[in-house]
Amino acid sequence: MTSAVGIDRDTSSYALRLGDDALILGQRLSEWAVASPALEEDVALLNIALDLLGQARSLLTRAAELEGRGRDEDSLAFLRDEPEFTCALLSAYHVHLWRVLVGSTDDVLAGIAGKAVKEADYHFDHAKHWTLRLGDGTPESHRRIQAGLDRVWPYAAELFERDPLLDRLVVRGIAVDPEVIRPLWEQTVGEVLAQATLTRPDTAWRPSGGRSGKHLTGFGYLLAEMQHLHRSHPGAAW
Amino acid sequence: MTTAAVRALLDSVHDPEIPVLTISDLGILRDVEVAGTHVVVTISPTYSGCPAMDEIRADIDAVLAEGGFDGEVRTVLSPAWTTDWMTDAGRRKLLEYGIAPPRPTRSGPVAVELGRTVIGCPQCASRDVEELSRFGSTSCKSMWRCNSCREPFDHFRAH
Numbered sequence: 188m189t190s191a192v193g194i195d196r197d198t199s200s201y202a203l204r205l206g207d208d209a210l211i212l213g214q215r216l217s218e219w220a221v222a223s224p225a226l227e228e229d230v231a232l233l234n235i236a237l238d239l240l241g242q243a244r245s246l247l248t249r250a251a252e253l254e255g256r257g258r259d260e261d262s263l264a265f266l267r268d269e270p271e272f273t274c275a276l277l278s279a280y281h282v283h284l285w286r287v288l289v290g291s292t293d294d295v296l297a298g299i300a301g302k303a304v305k306e307a308d309y310h311f312d313h314a315k316h317w318t319l320r321l322g323d324g325t326p327e328s329h330r331r332i333q334a335g336l337d338r339v340w341p342y343a344a345e346l347f348e349r350d351p352l353l354d355r356l357v358v359r360g361i362a363v364d365p366e367v368i369r370p371l372w373e374q375t376v377g378e379v380l381a382q383a384t385l386t387r388p389d390t391a392w393r394p395s396g397g398r399s400g401k402h403l404t405g406f407g408y409l410l411a412e413m414q415h416l417h418r419s420h421p422g423a424a425w
Numbered sequence: 426m427t428t429a430a431v432r433a434l435l436d437s438v439h440d441p442e443i444p445v446l447t448i449s450d451l452g453i454l455r456d457v458e459v460a461g462t463h464v465v466v467t468i469s470p471t472y473s474g475c476p477a478m479d480e481i482r483a484d485i486d487a488v489l490a491e492g493g494f495d496g497e498v499r500t501v502l503s504p505a506w507t508t509d510w511m512t513d514a515g516r517r518k519l520l521e522y523g524i525a526p527p528r529p530t531r532s533g534p535v536a537v538e539l540g541r542t543v544i545g546c547p548q549c550a551s552r553d554v555e556e557l558s559r560f561g562s563t564s565c566k567s568m569w570r571c572n573s574c575r576e577p578f579d580h581f582r583a584h
Contacts, residue, residue, distance in 0.1 A: 231558060231559065234561075234564055235560075237472075237474035237476075239474070241470075242473045242474070245473060245502070294503065295502070298501070298503035298505070299473075299502060301502065301503050302472075302502055302506075303473060305584055306473060309559060312559065
């Protein structure tokens with residue numbers, strides 16, 4: 188058990204990755220909410236975004252504690268630049284990740300996962316509901332969601348990449364081994380796609396880089412909006 | 426002052442989103458330790474992102490300070506809060522307030538009793554109800570409608 192606050196840069200980097208995944212997805216969903224087709228969907232997206240933001244706060248706080256450089260959740264969220272963000276693309280992935288991370292030897296990460304897994308369950312339900320509704324809906328909705336799926340699918344591979352950081356943390360029992368959750372994810376996603384009459388994309392292209400801070404153009408715009416207030420008014424709080 | 430007296434003091438701390446519930450009704454008040462004038466209150470957050478938690482922490486601090494205590498609020502994540510920890514008094518208050526109380530979670534320690542497993546309309550008690558959306562005005566609630574009296578209502582989701 189490593190709950191006491193000592194410096195542990197590896198575990199800090201891992202908590203930061205998980206925190207960045209939740210933070211950036213939460214910010215993106217908040218953007219989507221203003222374009223949602225119905226009030227109920229607006230409420231649903233913002234509820235999910237709020238859960239993700241809460242998870243991100245706990246994870247970034249843990250990352251800051253273990254980093255030992257005097258930073259906090261706010262400085263990590265608002266004062267880092269694009270190459271320092273280590274997120275990858277996700278809901279079916281989160282469900283399986285949290286379920287396994289509950290067994291982490293870092294008991295703060297295990298505690299965060301224990302809360303997050305219950306939230307991820309209904310985030311997944313919501314995503315599944317839309318996938319079924321659009322995939323097995325009209326020919327036009329089917330065409331559009333298949334096109335969207337084809338576009339984002341290659342990026343999913345990055346969720347299961349191993350790197351030296353993960354190698355070290357898996358041995359210590361702190362991080363989740365991507366190879367453990369990959370088959371679970373494949374099965375869950377495969378079932379939903381089949382039920383939604385969607386075709387699982389088959390592509391050899393496997394873009395990478397998110398975990399090492401290389402992102403697509405849209406990422407900079409997202410950061411600009413998310414960080415603008417804090418950078419313009421350092422220390423602003425309410 | 427005894428722990429029981431401090432707990433009584435803490436009964437004036439309510440959930441800001443659902444003001445009929447005290448933190449004890451909600452099941453988030455996990456422990457109270459009193460050592461002289463020093464009081465340590467341990468709470469569990471409901472949802473990771475619940476904005477009410479900051480306010481609840483501040484309210485606990487204020488109540489303890491008013492009572493002449495040097496208070497400290499600790500937050501623990503594990504074991505994760507579940508609606509199974511909500512008290513029977515809390516469930517009754519929710520229903521009277523117009524919110525259908527949570528059912529037992531599937532994995533929870535609460536025995537499945539008839540009557541607690543079914544969602545009923547808080548207005549007319551009809552069981553002919555339907556879910557409009559799994560998400561509601563706060564993280565913990567979903568939106569429902571009664572098909573008998575046609576009133577919409579909130580349901581505190583099992584979590």
